[in-house]
Amino acid sequence: MINVIGLGYIGLPTALMLASHGVEVIGTDYDKELVDTLNAGKTTFKENGLDKLFQDALKVGIRFSYDYQTTDTYIVSVPTPYDKSSKRIDPRYVNAAVMSVLKTCPKGATVVIESTVSPGTIDKYIRPEIKAAGFTTGKDINLVHAPERIIPGNMVYELVHNNRTIGADDRAVGERIKSIYASFCQGEIVVTDIKTAEMTKVVENTYRDINIAFANELAKICRSDNMDVNEIIRIANMHPRVNILSPGPGVGGHCISVDPWFLVGDYPGLTNIILAARKINDGMPRFVIHRISQIMKEMGLTDVRRVGLYGLTYKENVDDVRESPTLQMLERMDDALSGRLVQVYDPYIEKDMVPNQHHKLDEFLASVDMVVIMVGHNEIKENMDKLKSKIVLDTRNICNLPGVHRL
Numbered sequence: 340m341i342n343v344i345g346l347g348y349i350g351l352p353t354a355l356m357l358a359s360h361g362v363e364v365i366g367t368d369y370d371k372e373l374v375d376t377l378n379a380g381k382t383t384f385k386e387n388g389l390d391k392l393f394q395d396a397l398k399v400g401i402r403f404s405y406d407y408q409t410t411d412t413y414i415v416s417v418p419t420p421y422d423k424s425s426k427r428i429d430p431r432y433v434n435a436a437v438m439s440v441l442k443t444c445p446k447g448a449t450v451v452i453e454s455t456v457s458p459g460t461i462d463k464y465i466r467p468e469i470k471a472a473g474f475t476t477g478k479d480i481n482l483v484h485a486p487e488r489i490i491p492g493n494m495v496y497e498l499v500h501n502n503r504t505i506g507a508d509d510r511a512v513g514e515r516i517k518s519i520y521a522s523f524c525q526g527e528i529v530v531t532d533i534k535t536a537e538m539t540k541v542v543e544n545t546y547r548d549i550n551i552a553f554a555n556e557l558a559k560i561c562r563s564d565n566m567d568v569n570e571i572i573r574i575a576n577m578h579p580r581v582n583i584l585s586p587g588p589g590v591g592g593h594c595i596s597v598d599p600w601f602l603v604g605d606y607p608g609l610t611n612i613i614l615a616a617r618k619i620n621d622g623m624p625r626f627v628i629h630r631i632s633q634i635m636k637e638m639g640l641t642d643v644r645r646v647g648l649y650g651l652t653y654k655e656n657v658d659d660v661r662e663s664p665t666l667q668m669l670e671r672m673d674d675a676l677s678g679r680l681v682q683v684y685d686p687y688i689e690k691d692m693v694p695n696q697h698h699k700l701d702e703f704l705a706s707v708d709m710v711v712i713m714v715g716h717n718e719i720k721e722n723m724d725k726l727k728s729k730i731v732l733d734t735r736n737i738c739n740l741p742g743v744h745r746l
């Protein structure tokens with residue numbers, strides 16, 4: 340039996356996937372409400388294919404509990420925030436989970452850490468705690484790092500099809516864990532050491548952050564000299580060795596906007612490009628605010644008062660608002676756009692999160708003169724016609740209406 344600890348965006352789909360492929364699974368989370376919701380037969384977030392996977396797992400008997408179970412294998416998938424001042428990883432949740440495992444596991448059990456951690460975290464923060472608790476790694480407890488790679492919006496597909504990395508102290512333990520993931524994973528599973536697995540995961544997200552920052556910097560250059568950045572990227576990408584990502588209103592989510600900071604925090608002085616990329620991407624919400632003012636000025640619209648932000652989530656077709664560029668913009672908008680009434684709408688966010696939030700597209704549109712497309716949800720793509728009478732700033736390059744403004 341596998342005890343999956345942490346039933347959030349990664350732990351839950353992983354637990355469901357294992358269970359629906361014949362592995363006995365108990366999911367554990369300390370959030371009582373979350374466990375109660377799952378036990379009542381409801382999923383806790385929206386994700387393509389998740390409800391069906393959940394039903395399949397329920398049919399074969401997956402269970403959810405607040406308690407850690409006594410078993411030989413644990414998969415830990417809890418948050419790993421970073422400390423905003425030191426930029427270093429804050430390992431407290433992973434540590435707490437591992438310490439709780441030690442209280443319940445039999446001798447020789449294996450703890451698989453799926454949470455993203457900075458290189459060396461397991462050596463620096465986890466092993467000393469295990470030792471201090473009187474346990475010896477490799478004897479009393481085996482450690483494995485199996486970072487996840489699935490992308491929100493396509494998690495269920497990617498769980499099955501992505502390649503994976505498994506870092507283990509002991510090759511045989513790594514191979515045993517590989518065989519568990521191979522119950523559902525059709526991709527290649529590489530077994531390596533723990534530190535290599537830690538670094539590889541952070542490198543993947545940092546690579547994407549830098550690529551997006553490059554696109555964002557190009558957007559600023561092109562804006563300053565009247566060039567069309569999207570057309571330039573489209574044509575450049577026709578080169579067989581060029582693949583530039585898309586500019587946007589900022590990089591949100593709990594992964595790409597966080598993981599590069601781990602490297603900046605741990606290797607100051609060696610992380611020039613990585614730090615510059617973080618700053619460029621973090622500066623994009625401010626650039627969007629600047630674009631709003633610029634467009635109004637260019638159009639001579641000093642009397643336009645009503646600006647609407649379409650989209651609160653960090654990207655399209657998900658309900659996750661962590662590190663969302665729209666939320667960052669709202670924090671800064673009061674000073675930058677004082678006097679303008681900012682309206683907000685997102686079809687994925689049902690509860691009231693911010694002032695002037697609407698829950699129906701038509702009502703939102705009726706209350707604004709200018710629409711800033713912050714997120715390219717399918718809903719807005721299917722309703723572009725409704726923006727015909729509006730001033731539109733499209734930060735995602737999805738709107739083809741005449742006169743649309745872009746980054």
Ligand code: SAJ
Pocket residue numbers: 455487488489490491543544547551584585586587588589590591592593594595653654655
């Ligand atoms: N974004 C752009 N331009 C782009 C692509 C993305 O502005 O061309 C923005 C998005 O709008 C969003 C942010 O970047 O705000 C991040 O979105 P994303 O779709 O690039 O990635 P995440 O954060 O949803 O998921 C990433 C993935 N990592 C990589 O592709 C290297 C995923 O595979 C990881 O599993 C995930 O991080 C994670 O959990 O680490």
